[in-house]
Amino acid sequence: MEKHYTDSKVKGVSTGTTILAAIFDGGVVIGSDSRASIGGEYVSSKTINKVIQVHDRIFCCMAGSLADAQAVIKSAKSHLSFHSVQMESPPLVIAAASILKELCYKNKDELQAGFLTAGWDGKKGPQVYVVSLGGMLISQQVTIGGSGSTYIYGYVDAKYKPNMTREECLQFATNALALAMGRDNVSGGVAHLVVITEKGVEHVVVPGDKLPRFNDE
Amino acid sequence: MAAAASMMPIFGHQISSKNDLVPDWNREEVSTGTTIMAVEYDGGVVIGADSRTTTGAYIANRVTDKLTRIHDRIYCCRSGSAADTQAIAEVVSYQLGFHSVELDEPPLVETAANLFRASCYRYREELMAGILVAGWDRRKGGQVYCVPIGGMLVRQPVAVGGSGSTYVYGFMDSNYKPGLNKDQCLELTASALSLAMERDGSSGGVIRLASISEDGVERRVILGDQLPRFSTH
Numbered sequence: 001m002e003k004h005y006t007d008s009k010v011k012g013v014s015t016g017t018t019i020l021a022a023i024f025d026g027g028v029v030i031g032s033d034s035r036a037s038i039g040g041e042y043v044s045s046k047t048i049n050k051v052i053q054v055h056d057r058i059f060c061c062m063a064g065s066l067a068d069a070q071a072v073i074k075s076a077k078s079h080l081s082f083h084s085v086q087m088e089s090p091p092l093v094i095a096a097a098s099i100l101k102e103l104c105y106k107n108k109d110e111l112q113a114g115f116l117t118a119g120w121d122g123k124k125g126p127q128v129y130v131v132s133l134g135g136m137l138i139s140q141q142v143t144i145g146g147s148g149s150t151y152i153y154g155y156v157d158a159k160y161k162p163n164m165t166r167e168e169c170l171q172f173a174t175n176a177l178a179l180a181m182g183r184d185n186v187s188g189g190v191a192h193l194v195v196i197t198e199k200g201v202e203h204v205v206v207p208g209d210k211l212p213r214f215n216d217e
Numbered sequence: 218m219a220a221a222a223s224m225m226p227i228f229g230h231q232i233s234s235k236n237d238l239v240p241d242w243n244r245e246e247v248s249t250g251t252t253i254m255a256v257e258y259d260g261g262v263v264i265g266a267d268s269r270t271t272t273g274a275y276i277a278n279r280v281t282d283k284l285t286r287i288h289d290r291i292y293c294c295r296s297g298s299a300a301d302t303q304a305i306a307e308v309v310s311y312q313l314g315f316h317s318v319e320l321d322e323p324p325l326v327e328t329a330a331n332l333f334r335a336s337c338y339r340y341r342e343e344l345m346a347g348i349l350v351a352g353w354d355r356r357k358g359g360q361v362y363c364v365p366i367g368g369m370l371v372r373q374p375v376a377v378g379g380s381g382s383t384y385v386y387g388f389m390d391s392n393y394k395p396g397l398n399k400d401q402c403l404e405l406t407a408s409a410l411s412l413a414m415e416r417d418g419s420s421g422g423v424i425r426l427a428s429i430s431e432d433g434v435e436r437r438v439i440l441g442d443q444l445p446r447f448s449t450h
Contacts, residue, residue, distance in 0.1 A: 154388035154412035158447045179387035214390040 016040060016186025017050060018148030019061035020176055021118040021128040022160060023141050024169035027197030028126040030118040031173045032061050033148065033181050034189030046189045054080055057201060058096045058119030059194050063146040064133065068113040072103045093119040097129035097137055105135025116145055120196050144176070148184035152176045166195065170204065178211040247272045250419025251283060252381030252410055253294035255351040255361040256393070256402045257374045261430030262351040262359040263399065265406040266294050267381065267414050268422035279422045284436075288313050290429050291329045291352030296379035297366065298345040305336050305346055326352040330362035330370055338368025347378045353429050377409065381417030385409045399428055404445075411445045 016037050021030040032050040037043050052060050054077050062069030076099045083099075084091045097117040104111060117129040130136075130143050142160045144152060159172055170193065177191040191206040253266045266283035269276055283295045285306045291313070295302035309332045317324045330350040337346055350362040363369075363376040375393050377385060388409055397405065407424055414420045424439040 150383045152387035153416045154385035154409060155391055156387075157412050157415060158388055158408065159391075175391060176387065179390050182390060183386045215393060215395075 016148075016184070017063050017146035018144070018152070018177055018180040018184060018187040019050060019063055019116050019146045020144045020149070020152075020156075020173055021061065021116045021142070022169055022173060023126045023128055023162070024166055025163040026126070027120060027166065027195060028118045028128055029166075029169050029173045029193060029195050030059050030061055030116065030128075031177055031191060031193035032146075033177060033187040034192055035187055036066060037186045040186050043188075048189075049192055051192050051194050053201075054096050054117075055084065055091055055119070057121065057196050058091065058093055058117065059196060059201075060096070060100065061116040061118075061145070062113060063115070064113040065111075068111045069115070072100065072111065072113055072115075075103060076100050090121065092121045092123055093117060093127045094124075094129065094139075097131060101131045101135055101137040104131050104133075108134050114145060116143055118194075118196065120198055125198075126196070144180075146187065148180035148187035151183040152180045155179055166197075170195065174206055175212055179214060181211070182214065247277055247299045250381075250417070251296045251379035252385070252413040252417060252420040253283060253296050253349055253378045254382075254406050254409055255294060255349045255376050256397070256406055257351075257359045257361050258397055258399050258402045260359060261353050261399065261428055262361055263402040263406050263426065263428045264292055264294055264349070264351045265410050265424060265426045266379075267410055267420040268425060269420055270299055271419055276421075281422070282425060284425055284427050286310075286434075287329050287350070288317065288324055288352070290323065290354065290431075290434065291326055291350065292427060292429060292434070293329075293333065294349040294351070294378065296347040301344045301346045302348060305333065305344070305348070308336060309333055323354060325354045325356060326350065326360040326362065327357070327372075330360075330364060330372075333362075333364045334368055334370040337364050337366075341366075341368045349376050349378050351429065353431060355431075359430070377413075379420065381410075381413035381420035384416040385413045388412055399430075403428065407439055408445045408447075412447065414444070 019032040034047050035043055036045040036048045050061055052073050054060050079099045080091050080096050100115050114133045115131045120126050128143055129139050144156055156176055173193055174191055181187045190208055193204040195202045250271055251267055255264045264284055268281045270278040270281045285293050287293055287310050312332050313324050313329050333348050333350055347366050348364045353359050361376050362372050410424045427434055427436045
C-alpha cells in the first residue's frame, strides 16, 4: 500500500523520521531518531542529529526534506540571535517558533519542512510548539512527528501524563522512539534526546543496542 | 494534534477540485476503513473491531458488525472493501461448511485461513480485502491468522489490521506479552481499539468484542460512553 510513500527522489535526501517532544514537571524533553535515507532504499546517514540548537535553551527537531529544514533553521537561527540582541534578553520559545512559522508559511509552495520547537524561557517555563508543513503554529503538551510517528500515536495517547518527573519523561520518550524505530523502516539508528530545564541543557544519546526491546521476535 | 499528523508529506494531494461540489458519498465505494484486532491466549482467542463503515466522508453504517461467523468456533475480522470482504466471507463459509460435513468433525482454523488465502490470492488484482481469521479448534487451540491485502497467510499470536492499525503498533508492541489470560486480552484489545478509533477518521462507533474458546463464543459490545479513556492532552 502506497500510503506512506514519501517521494523523496524529488527532494533528494529526506528525513523519513520520528521526532517527539514532551513537557514534564519543570522542563521539556525533545528527541529524534538518527536515520537519513534516500527514497527509503538507502540509508545515507546512520547517525545524523535532527535535534538542532537554535538558542541556549531552545531546540528544534526537523521533519520532511532535510535540505529545506536545514536551510530554514539556518535562517531562523540568525533571525533569532539578532532578535535576542535587540531585546537584550534571551528569546522566548514562542519567538523561535514564530520565526520558523513565518519562514514555512511565506515559502509554503517551495518548502517541504515541518518543525517541533521545544525549550524553556522565563515567561512561560517549558513549552512545545509545532510548526506543520503549511505553516500552522500550535502549542501542545506532547507532540510527535515524522513518518514513524503514526505507529506511536496509540502509545503516546495511552502513556503520556502531564507533570511526569524527568526520569519518567525520559523513559517515555526513549520507549516511544524505540517503538517507532521498530516499526518504521526509514527511522532508526540511535535515539538523540535533549532535556531542557531552567538549569540548563543535557544531551542523552541512547545507542541502538541499548534501546528498550519489546517482544522482538 | 492535527498538526503532527499533517507533517507527513502528501504528494499530489489537491487542495480542492471540481469534484468537491458533488458529495463524495455518491462516488466513493463503501469501505470498512477500520481497526480490527485478534489476540491468542491459552485456551482461545479474543477478537475485536470498531463499527464504522464509510462511503467517502459519509458514515454509511455506524454500528457495523465486522466480526463475521465462518463456523461455530471460527470468526473473521473484515477490513477493506465491504463488498469484497462480505463476498469472500460468504464463499469461505460455504466451502468450510461443506468441508466440515465431509469430514464429519469441526473444521480447523488453519483450514479456514487457507480458504481465505486461496480466494484473496487468486483474485488479488480485483479484491481489496484485509482479513484476520481467528478461532479455536481441538488440534492447536486458539489461533490467529493474518491474510492481508495481496493474499499472504501468516499465523501470529497477535494481529492488528485496517487503516487504524498503524496508530497502535507502538501500543501493541509495548503492551502485549505472551501468556496473557482472557480478561487481560479483552482489556488490551479494547484499549488498543479505543486508541485507534480516537486517531483514525475511518474508525469509530462502538467496540465489538468476541472471545472464542472450547466452550463457545461470547460476544459483547462496548458503547461510546464506556470506551476506555486515556489522559488526553
